[in-house]
Every structure is written in structure tokens, then in C-alpha cells.
Amino acid sequence: MKRFLALTLLLVSVASAAWAQTALEQAENFYRQGKFSAALGIYESELKKVPNDPYLYYNIGNCYFKMGSRGLAIANYYRAFRLAPRDADIRHNLTLSLSSVGERLVPSGVPVVLHQAFYSLSYSELKGLLFALLWLFCALASLWLLKRKWGRMLAASAVILLLCAGWFYLRHTLQVEHLAVIAAPVAEIRSGPGTNFPASASLAQGHLITVEDAKDEWYEVIVKSQGLKGWVEKSAVEQI
Structure with a gap:
């Protein structure tokens, strides 16, 4: 019975993955054929199953852009950018769509390289890094209190932790902005x-x-x- 249930679950998961792949391929075919509304419907349906997929947001943005809905295109490109800020295609399309309406992704006076560095990690990745650095600092502080060793490493970790905390604070301020x-x-x-x-x-x-x-x-x-x-x-x- 256990083997039967395991096999059934495996088949269901494989079938689901195959269906998702088929649906996305169909959406890509619709997009290439210029049937942007049909492609959009499939991408939005898939997004309900995977709500934090940046590439679904990116593809939805592409559909809206082709359909002339610049506002909705920008909204979806921005959602994709927040989830995958290092992706060059997402950044390029967001920058292009914003510039077409007189807006900017990179604030005036800020070097592009600095902006890219600021968004080199996603918000969730940065949060994970901050917690990892905090754990490392606590571990080093405990060792220093017990054995009075690795004082320089503790000081260095404290500086890095503070820098990361400041970075996270700035990103959090932008993240919670409506x-x-x-x-x-x-x-x-x-x-x-x-x-x-x-x-x-x-x-x-x-x-x-x-x-x-x-x-x-x-x-x-x-x-x-x-x-x-x-x-x-x-x-x-x-x-x-």
C-alpha cells in the first residue's frame, strides 16, 4: 500500500510538472504569434500557483507592454525586479518602460554601478545574510567571553554586521513603501x-x-x- 501511494504521488507530481511546462510552452508560442492576450491569460493562471516567480511577472509585463498597457507592464516588471534584482533582462525592460513615460529606475545623480550594487541581493537574500552575520557575531562573542580569543575577528564581524544592518534598513524602507x-x-x-x-x-x-x-x-x-x-x-x- 505504501509503495502504491508513493508511486501515485510521484506520478501526480510528474504530471503536474509536465502540465506546467506544457502551459508555459503554449504561452510562449502564443507570445511569438502575437497573441499577447492569450499568453497573458496563461501566465496569470500560472502565477496563482507560483505567486513569487519573478519570471512569470516578467513575462506578464512583456505581454502588457506589447498590448500598450505601459502602467501594468511597469507594475509587473517592478514586481519581478524586487524578486530578482540581478537579472539583466528584468532590469533592462523595467528601465526601458520607465524611460518611455519619463520615469527613472536609477535616481538622478546616483551612479548606475552603485544602484546595481545596492540591489545585488534580493530583499529576502539580504535578510538571510543579516541573520547569518548576526549568528556569526553571537558565536564569536561567546567564544571571546569564554576564552578571550579571536577579538579581531569579533571586531571585524561587528563592523560588517553594522554595515549589513544599515544596508538592510535602507532596503526595508523602500520595500515597505507603498x-x-x-x-x-x-x-x-x-x-x-x-x-x-x-x-x-x-x-x-x-x-x-x-x-x-x-x-x-x-x-x-x-x-x-x-x-x-x-x-x-x-x-x-x-x-x-
């Missing part, structure tokens, strides 16, 4: 949460915004690239 993108063709920035408030500006799709507050069907947002602050309808925004 970043979003304008997904509607045009969104009006109003002085209050309602159409009865006057519009101070309008934004085309693709512009990055930071969500500060919410009320009813409206978000209070900041547009850093243009120095604007106001309220935008939720339906015009895609949160990242």
Missing part, C-alpha cells in the same frame, strides 16, 4: 478625495507614485518625479 503606478490612460490629481475637488494636474499611465493614505475610492499620493501631492481614484492605480 509604491504604485498609474494604470489608467490618464489620471487626474485632485486636491481632495472626490470629483467635486478641483484637479491640479493629470498624469499619463506609467508614472510612479507613492500611496500615503486612502479614503473611500480614492488614494492620497505623492508623485516624486514631479513634486506633486493629491488624490487619485483607486481604479486608476495599480499597487506594486
Whole structure:
């Protein structure tokens, strides 16, 4: 009976993997044929099974970009970038799509090399490194207290731990920031949460915004690239 159950589970897992591979191959074929909507449907269905796959987000972004939905393309490229920041294709497509709407991935005045170094690890990888360094520091501190040895190694580990903690703090600040993108063709920035408030500006799709507050069907947002602050309808925004 145990062998039968094991064999059944093995067959089910193999069949599931084969089905996933077939579905992705079908999506790639649709994409090559210019059937972007069909490919998008498959990628979004697969994403429900593997919600943290950066390459599914990347492919979804490609579909939206080809379909002319720059805002949704940028949102998905950004999700992919957060999960796999070292991937050159993800960085390139995100940079390209942002520049097409007048936005930048690398802040003005920051060297590209420094930005790449800052994002050389994903958020989860950086968190794991911080915990590993903390464990090493605690181990060395215990040995130093017991045997008064490896004092220099303890000091060096303390410096590295502090540097890593500062790096993680900066990344965490950006990670928890409520970043979003304008997904509607045009969104009006109003002085209050309602159409009865006057519009101070309008934004085309693709512009990055930071969500500060919410009320009813409206978000209070900041547009850093243009120095604007106001309220935008939720339906015009895609949160990242």
C-alpha cells in the first residue's frame, strides 16, 4: 500500500510538472504569434500557483507592454525586479518602460554601478545574510567571553554586521513603501478625495507614485518625479 501511494504521488507530481511546462510552452508560442492576450491569460493562471516567480511577472509585463498597457507592464516588471534584482533582462525592460513615460529606475545623480550594487541581493537574500552575520557575531562573542580569543575577528564581524544592518534598513524602507503606478490612460490629481475637488494636474499611465493614505475610492499620493501631492481614484492605480 505504501509503495502504491508513493508511486501515485510521484506520478501526480510528474504530471503536474509536465502540465506546467506544457502551459508555459503554449504561452510562449502564443507570445511569438502575437497573441499577447492569450499568453497573458496563461501566465496569470500560472502565477496563482507560483505567486513569487519573478519570471512569470516578467513575462506578464512583456505581454502588457506589447498590448500598450505601459502602467501594468511597469507594475509587473517592478514586481519581478524586487524578486530578482540581478537579472539583466528584468532590469533592462523595467528601465526601458520607465524611460518611455519619463520615469527613472536609477535616481538622478546616483551612479548606475552603485544602484546595481545596492540591489545585488534580493530583499529576502539580504535578510538571510543579516541573520547569518548576526549568528556569526553571537558565536564569536561567546567564544571571546569564554576564552578571550579571536577579538579581531569579533571586531571585524561587528563592523560588517553594522554595515549589513544599515544596508538592510535602507532596503526595508523602500520595500515597505507603498509604491504604485498609474494604470489608467490618464489620471487626474485632485486636491481632495472626490470629483467635486478641483484637479491640479493629470498624469499619463506609467508614472510612479507613492500611496500615503486612502479614503473611500480614492488614494492620497505623492508623485516624486514631479513634486506633486493629491488624490487619485483607486481604479486608476495599480499597487506594486
